[in-house]
Amino acid sequence: MVLQAGKGQLTTSVVRVLVATAVPAERDAVAGAFALPGAEVIAAGVGPALAAAGTATALTRAALEGAPYDLVVSAGIAGGFAPDAPVGSLVVADEITAADLGAETPDGFLPVTELGFGTVTHRPPEALVREIAAATAARPGAVLTVSTVTGTAVRAAWLRERHPTALAEAMEGFGVAEAAGAHRTPVLELRAISNPVGPRDRAAWRIGDALAALADGFGKLAPVLESWNPHDQ
Numbered sequence: 001m002v003l004q005a006g007k008g009q010l011t012t013s014v015v016r017v018l019v020a021t022a023v024p025a026e027r028d029a030v031a032g033a034f035a036l037p038g039a040e041v042i043a044a045g046v047g048p049a050l051a052a053a054g055t056a057t058a059l060t061r062a063a064l065e066g067a068p069y070d071l072v073v074s075a076g077i078a079g080g081f082a083p084d085a086p087v088g089s090l091v092v093a094d095e096i097t098a099a100d101l102g103a104e105t106p107d108g109f110l111p112v113t114e115l116g117f118g119t120v121t122h123r124p125p126e127a128l129v130r131e132i133a134a135a136t137a138a139r140p141g142a143v144l145t146v147s148t149v150t151g152t153a154v155r156a157a158w159l160r161e162r163h164p165t166a167l168a169e170a171m172e173g174f175g176v177a178e179a180a181g182a183h184r185t186p187v188l189e190l191r192a193i194s195n196p197v198g199p200r201d202r203a204a205w206r207i208g209d210a211l212a213a214l215a216d217g218f219g220k221l222a223p224v225l226e227s228w229n230p231h232d233q
């Protein structure tokens with residue numbers, strides 16, 4: 001609920017939330033559990049580009065209709081960095097970072113920011129992240145966005161070395177956050193862990209368990225967002 005001052009009196013309005021998932025199975029898991037009136041859940045596609053395009057389109061449409069969103073949430077399954085984010089657990093991002101946006105050089109990886117461009121990190125509202133962690137038992141930490149799913153222990157160790165607070169990697173959060181940032185709208189990322197980040201073993205991904213954990217988390221989210229004031233960043 002948002003308190004708004006108008007014509008000398010205080011009125012209330014519902015917090016409008018857009019949830020961007022990658023695939024229909026994630027969208028349906030979230031939509032079936034998220035009891036927040038006025039929330040919209042979309043499946044924008046896999047990867048940061050589709051995530052950004054789908055999120056920006058939904059945000060623009062809502063703004064043109066005169067009912068802009070107050071909050072955008074990137075949600076879905078993810079790889080978890082062992083041992084801190086085990087399969088079936090939930091992670092809420094305190095930092096959404098593009099981990100492979102940059103340039104490879106003989107001296108190592110350079111993020112685009114060191115090349116003089118753009119940004120690689122978006123930070124969700126701190127207090128809201130704390131409240132969501134308490135309500136859902138999600139662990140707070142960095143969630144990395146990658147365009148290539150990690151498939152080796154060497155790559156997993158490299159990512160963790162560069163991002164010591166990383167708990168998970170997925171493929172959409174940074175794209176969703178860039179779109180939200182362009183609309184000056186706060187962003188969250190909530191992920192359920194389906195597999196460890198490391199040597200590729202697609203057959204071992206526990207997608208059903210992760211979707212159940214995602215639904216469980218969204219089932220506990222509505223009261224937190226209903227009492228959130230978007231002006232408290």
Ligand SMILES: O=C(O)c1cccc(C(=O)CC[C@H]2O[C@@H](n3cnc4c(=O)[nH]cnc43)[C@H](O)[C@@H]2O)c1
Nearest residue numbers: 022023025046077078079149150169170171172207
């Ligand atoms: O096959 C299915 O039923 C199914 C249901 C839900 C989701 C999927 C996906 O394959 C979604 C791909 C999605 O998952 C994220 N993800 C999951 N694990 C990782 C990872 O280790 N590294 C990076 N991304 C991961 C990612 O955000 C993809 O969009 C299938």
